Every structure is written in structure tokens, then in C-alpha cells.
Amino acid sequence: xxxxxxxxxxxxxxxxxxxxxxxxxxxxxxxxxxxxxxxxxxxxxxxxxxxxxxxxxxxxxxxxxxxxxxxxxxxxxxxxxxxxxxxxxxxxxxxxxxxxxxxxxxxxxxxxxxxxxxxxxxxxxxxxxxxxxxxxxxxxxxxxxxxxxxxxxxxxxxxxxxxxxxxxxxxxxxxxxxxxxxxxxxxxxxxxxxxxxxxxxxxxxxxxxxxxxxxxxxxxxxxxxxxxxxxxxxxxxxxxxxxxxxxxxxxxxxxxxxxxxxxxxxxxxxxxxxxxxxxxxxxxxxxxxxxxxxxx
Numbered sequence: 063x064x065x066x067x068x069x070x071x072x073x074x075x076x077x078x079x080x081x082x083x084x085x086x087x088x089x090x091x092x093x094x095x096x097x098x099x100x101x102x103x104x105x106x107x108x109x110x111x112x113x114x115x116x117x118x119x120x121x122x123x124x125x126x127x128x129x130x131x132x133x134x135x136x137x138x139x140x141x142x143x144x145x146x147x148x149x150x151x152x153x154x155x156x157x158x159x160x161x162x163x164x165x166x167x168x169x170x171x172x173x174x175x176x177x178x179x180x181x182x183x184x185x186x187x188x189x190x191x192x193x194x195x196x197x198x199x200x201x202x203x204x205x206x207x208x209x210x211x212x213x214x215x216x217x218x219x220x221x222x223x224x225x226x227x228x229x230x231x232x233x234x235x236x237x238x239x240x241x242x243x244x245x246x247x248x249x250x251x252x253x254x255x256x257x258x259x260x261x262x263x264x265x266x267x268x269x270x271x272x273x274x275x276x277x278x279x280x281x282x283x284x285x286x287x288x289x290x291x292x293x294x295x296x297x298x299x300x301x302x303x304x305x306x307x308x309x310x311x312x313x314x315x316x317x318x319x320x321x322x323x324x325x326x327x328x329x330x331x332x333x334x335x336x337x338x339x340x341x342x343x344x345x346x347x348x349x350x351x352x353x354x355x356x357x358x
Contacts, residue, residue, distance in 0.1 A: 119291075122303045127288035130252070130281065133243065141241035142348065145186075145319035145327070147259075148234040154314045157292050157307070164228040166258045168304065169278050172286045173197035179282065183257060183274035186237055192276065200275055201226025201260065226260075226275075233259045235274060236315065240348050242355070249352040253280040253308055280308075317341045 150158040150165075158165045173180045173192070180197050182190035192200070209220045235257040242249050257274040264270050287304035294301050307313060318341070319327040332340045 119301070122291045122301055123289055125288045125303060125305075127285045127305055133241075134245070137243055137245045139242045139244045140351070141239055143321040144238050144240060144317055144344070144348075146236050146238070146315040146317045148236060148313050148315045150232055150234070152314050154312075158234070158313075159228065159231075160293055163290065164231070165234070165304070166226075166228060166231045168286070168290050169256070169258070169283070170197070170200060170226075172283070173200070173276075173278075177286050178278060180276040180278050181255075183276055186235075186255060186257070186277055188255065188277060188279050197276075230260050231258045232261055233272065235259055235318070237277075242352065249348070255280055256283070317344045320344050 148155055148158065150156070169178070169180070172178045174194070174197055176194055179191045180200070181188045182192065184190060207220055209218050210216070211218070236253060237255045237257075238251055238253045240249065240251050255277045257277045259272040260275055262270050262273050284305050287308070290304045291301045292304055292307055302310075302312070316338070317328070324330075328337050328340045328344075
């Protein structure tokens with residue numbers, strides 16, 4: 063009996079030893095594979111994207127936009143709401159349609175990424191925000207076309223999605239507030255919102271009207287614009303940011319509306335050349351107001 067028990071214990075220990083050896087071999091083989099893979103990865107040549115220049119430009123990309131100064135209601139002696147239009151076809155506004163990064167694309171990309179919230183163009187008071195999905199489909203539309211099979215000549219209907227064409231955005235609408243700050247005794251301006259205007263044509267390719275796509279709340283948009291470069295036509299070593307463009311008023315525009323009791327635009331009560339003259343009259347009145355304060 064003792065002899066049989068000894069043989070059983072010996073067989074059991076031999077089996078356990080064999081299993082341990084197999085596990086050790088498996089672990090060793092796995093480590094060997096990992097080592098070979100690591101050596102292969104390290105041995106591969108890393109392909110770096112060439113630098114488009116001779117130094118890395120990071121000033122704009124890492125810029126932190128300063129917050130607006132707090133303004134007390136008691137310090138606002140006078141204010142006037144103004145709506146103006148920026149026409150990108152003017153020479154000074156060509157940076158708005160720079161092919162590498164059109165201004166409207168910057169806003170839409172920020173909306174799709176969730177960096178900003180865009181609002182419905184049904185009104186300009188930022189009441190109805192778009193969801194991330196709605197923001198991603200702004201400007202695109204579906205259409206049904208007839209497709210003919212070149213072999214069987216059979217006609218089938220196919221639904222296609224047309225994306226927004228940046229060239230259809232010729233103008234931008236800007237909503238801003240001009241006010242006189244008693245604390246600093248200066249006239250100031252704050253941009254509240256920006257809306258891209260898309261041209262709409264009929265089936266005969268005749269222009270019908272301009273449609274605002276959405277409203278972007280400018281105070282929320284400032285940080286995004288502060289990290290986006292704008293080409294500087296005078297010095298490539300000193301690029302501006304889009305936030306600089308708006309703060310320095312580096313654009314040409316004309317007034318299309320001022321706050322009034324009828325809530326109407328200039329084109330609603332003027333026509334032809336009188337629209338231009340009325341716009342210029344409102345523009346001059348803003349500066350005349352500040353000048354008259356110091357002349358009295």
C-alpha cells in the first residue's frame with residue numbers, strides 16, 4: 063500500500079512539474095515575441111511631416127483671449143444697437159474667403175466640434191440653439207436626381223446630399239452695440255453676433271434672396287477666433303488672429319439697420335442710392351454723438 067501511494071504521489075508531482083515547465087515555456091515564448099515586435103517597431107524609420115517654414119509658429123495657436131471688462135449698467139450713459147453687413151467681395155475683406163480657411167468654415171467646424179453653440183436664424187436674439195447634429199447639417203440639403211444605367215438605359219431615382227459651398231457665402235451680418243462708457247469716458251463697441259448669409263437662386267439660376275444660416279454668439283466665439291490665423295498681407299512673420307481682425311475693425315462694412323421703433327431695416331423705407339446715403343448718415347451720427355459730448 064505504501065509503495066502504491068508513493069508511486070501515485072510521484073506521478074502527480076511529475077505531472078505538476080511538466081505543467082509548470084509548459085507554462086514557463088509559453089511565457090518565455092510570449093516575451094520573445096514581444097521583444098521581436100518591439101525591436102521591429104524601433105527599427106522602423108519614423109516619417110515626420112516636413113515643416114512648412116524654418117521655425118514653428120505657435121503664438122496664435124496658444125493665445126489666450128482676455129475677457130471683456132465688466133461694465134456696470136450705471137456707467138452706460140448711452141447705447142445704440144447697429145446691424146451691419148460685411149461684403150467679402152470687397153478687396154479689404156478678401157481674408158474672409160481665404161481658400162485655406164474660409165471664415166464660415168472656421169465657425170462651422172467649431173460648431174460641429176461642440177466648441178461653440180450656434181442659434182437659429184429665425185431671430186437674432188440667440189433664443190433657439192442648434193443641437194450638434196443640426197449644426198453638422200447646416201447649409202447642406204438633399205435632392206433627388208435621375209440616374210440612367212449606361213448598359214440597360216434604365217432610369218432610377220437617387221437621393222444625393224449637397225454640401226455647403228463656401229463660394230455661396232458672399233456676405234456676413236454683424237450685430238453690435240455702440241455705447242458710451244462714463245467710467246472711461248469713451249465710446250466703445252461690442253459685437254454680439256455674426257451670421258453668414260447664403261445666396262438663394264431659383265431653378266432658372268436667378269438670384270432671389272439672401273438667407274442667414276445661423277447666428278453665432280460672438281463672446282463665446284472669441285476664443286476660437288483667437289486661435290485661428292489670418293493672413294497678414296504686409297508681414298508673414300506677424301500673422302493676426304480672427305479675434306484681432308474684429309477687435310481692430312480690420313474690415314469694411316456698411317450699416318443695414320439701427321434700433322428703431324418700427325424694427326425695420328434701411329431697405330424697408332429707402333431705395334436705390336438713398337440706402338447708401340442713409341447708411342452713411344447713421345455711421346456719421348455715431349461719431350458725431352461722441353464729438354458733440356466734448357464740444358458742449
